[in-house]
Amino acid sequence: MRHFVEDLELLKTKLLEMGALVESAIQRSISCVTQKDRGAAEQVFMNEAHINAIEIEIDDFAISLLALQQPMAADLRLIVAALKINTDLERMGDLAVNIAQRGVSLMEGPVVKPMIDIPHIAGLVQSMVRKALDAFVHRDADLARSVLSSDDAVDNMRTACYHELVSFMEQDPQHIQQALALLSITRNLERIADHSTNIAEDVLFLVKGVDVRHHAEVQL
Amino acid sequence: MMPAPTKQPSSEIKTAAPAAANAPEGEGKPTMESDAKLCATNLNFFYGSFQALHGISMQIYTNKVTAFIGPSGCGKSTFLRTLNRMYESVRGSRVEGTILLDGQSIFDVEVSGLRRRVGMVFQRSNPFPKSIFENVAYGLRINGMYEDRAGLRDSVERSLRRAALWDEVKDKLNQSAYGLSGGQQQRLCIARALAVDPEVLLLDEPCSALDPIATAKIEDLIFQLKSSCTIVIVTHNMQQAARVADNTGFFLLGRLIEFDSTTVIFKTPACKETEDYVTGRFG
Numbered sequence: 001m002r003h004f005v006e007d008l009e010l011l012k013t014k015l016l017e018m019g020a021l022v023e024s025a026i027q028r029s030i031s032c033v034t035q036k037d038r039g040a041a042e043q044v045f046m047n048e049a050h051i052n053a054i055e056i057e058i059d060d061f062a063i064s065l066l067a068l069q070q071p072m073a074a075d076l077r078l079i080v081a082a083l084k085i086n087t088d089l090e091r092m093g094d095l096a097v098n099i100a101q102r103g104v105s106l107m108e109g110p111v112v113k114p115m116i117d118i119p120h121i122a123g124l125v126q127s128m129v130r131k132a133l134d135a136f137v138h139r140d141a142d143l144a145r146s147v148l149s150s151d152d153a154v155d156n157m158r159t160a161c162y163h164e165l166v167s168f169m170e171q172d173p174q175h176i177q178q179a180l181a182l183l184s185i186t187r188n189l190e191r192i193a194d195h196s197t198n199i200a201e202d203v204l205f206l207v208k209g210v211d212v213r214h215h216a217e218v219q220l
Numbered sequence: 221m222m223p224a225p226t227k228q229p230s231s232e233i234k235t236a237a238p239a240a241a242n243a244p245e246g247e248g249k250p251t252m253e254s255d256a257k258l259c260a261t262n263l264n265f266f267y268g269s270f271q272a273l274h275g276i277s278m279q280i281y282t283n284k285v286t287a288f289i290g291p292s293g294c295g296k297s298t299f300l301r302t303l304n305r306m307y308e309s310v311r312g313s314r315v316e317g318t319i320l321l322d323g324q325s326i327f328d329v330e331v332s333g334l335r336r337r338v339g340m341v342f343q344r345s346n347p348f349p350k351s352i353f354e355n356v357a358y359g360l361r362i363n364g365m366y367e368d369r370a371g372l373r374d375s376v377e378r379s380l381r382r383a384a385l386w387d388e389v390k391d392k393l394n395q396s397a398y399g400l401s402g403g404q405q406q407r408l409c410i411a412r413a414l415a416v417d418p419e420v421l422l423l424d425e426p427c428s429a430l431d432p433i434a435t436a437k438i439e440d441l442i443f444q445l446k447s448s449c450t451i452v453i454v455t456h457n458m459q460q461a462a463r464v465a466d467n468t469g470f471f472l473l474g475r476l477i478e479f480d481s482t483t484v485i486f487k488t489p490a491c492k493e494t495e496d497y498v499t500g501r502f503g
Contacts, residue, residue: 004500071499073486073487073489073495
């Protein structure tokens with residue numbers, strides 16, 4: 001039994017290592033866009049393979065635990081949640097790569113529009129990622145719920161940004177390329193927020209045993 | 221009164237105190253749900269001065285498999301043995317409370333009639349020192365449940381088929397039952413119990429002495445039998461309870477700590493004691 005408990009701790013540690021790498025990738029991809037930091041972009045690209053490798057390692061380990069230990073109750077929920085969180089984190093890493101690629105493309109020309117909304121969205125998204133991972137570490141259902149409530153704010157900011165960029169393109173078609181890159185960045189940030197929401201939902205499943213996906217009407 | 225097991229998994233972990241699974245001792249009249257076959261209310265059981273069961277209240281549902289789990293000495297087998305008054309052969313034993321079978325108290329009926337309706341299979345297979353045929357025919361003979369020799373043969377064949385043993389023994393029905401393997405002997409005991417068409421089958425750790433293949437056959441059999449029989453099984457093997465049972469009750473120190481659908485018990489149990497037991501933290 002003690003051996004199994006140690007294995008579960010190892011699974012959590014691996015997942016947190018993955019979470020730290022992904023958080024760092026998101027942070028660097030945002031620096032690439034807002035600070036024109038090409039070096040940060042390079043690090044994001046380099047770390048992607050590492051994130052992918054850890055994803056496979058965690059999946060293998062979790063599946064072995066399911067097969068060999070036949071976990072029940074809280075242990076079962078932890079392993080199932082870890083498998084799902086692992087997938088979400090890997091996708092967040094991919095989205096950080098997308099953002100860094102757009103950031104690099106934006107470096108090729110002069111900035112024609114001051115960047116105000118994207119840093120706001122990025123700040124909120126990073127906060128969601130941090131809270132979702134903290135909620136997992138501390139098994140904090142309240143913190144997980146606060147992530148769910150932040151998702152709408154990100155969606156609203158992204159919609160406002162979209163309308164502004166469409167209007168910008170209509171006024172000056174010469175800058176469509178740049179506006180499309182900015183649209184893609186906001187879209188990728190919003191998707192990172194969605195994955196953070198998924199992680200928060202997995203944490204609620206882990207801690208409370210409830211399924212709140214797809215706005216399920218569940219009394220928390 | 222204990223809440224009925226949910227037919228669907230509960231949506232959220234409850235925070236019931238362990239005692240909440242049991243009705244208050246000494247009060248409440250038995251109320252049987254329409255789909256329940258057996259209903260125990262405030263059941264206390266004593267071996268002499270030792271109280272082995274404390275205020276157990278539970279509904280056992282018709283054509284469902286109900287499993288009892290818990291550490292050794294928790295009272296699950298004792299409770300199982302109260303359901304057909306098997307404890308009566310134990311000197312100094314005493315029971316308080318009510319158990320209803322189809323709404324009628326099991327204590328108000330003649331015990332052999334009760335055991336015909338509520339059959340039992342034990343941990344260790346215990347075939348009689350007779351032929352395979354006579355083992356199954358025994359209950360039919362002593363109860364006069366056949367019209368002629370052909371009818372007796374038909375009933376024996378039907379029971380052996382229900383116990384998934386017919387194909388393996390049809391050519392050696394007159395050989396000693398002791399020549400069968402452990403798994404076959406256990407299925408023979410199930411066939412013997414089934415011969416008198418019981419409405420409830422009590423299984424007390426039926427697979428504990430069997431290998432995984434024989435265990436899988438008994439589990440398949442349980443799954444098939446539940447369409448015609450209500451099954452109650454005591455098992456130390458939690459994976460077995462998870463595989464075969466619709467509802468599961470967790471016993472500890474003579475109390476029913478939690479009773480719910482098997483999915484809830486093994487995925488999101490309400491009580492910490494249940495959680496600790498099913499995750500192997502104690503027991």
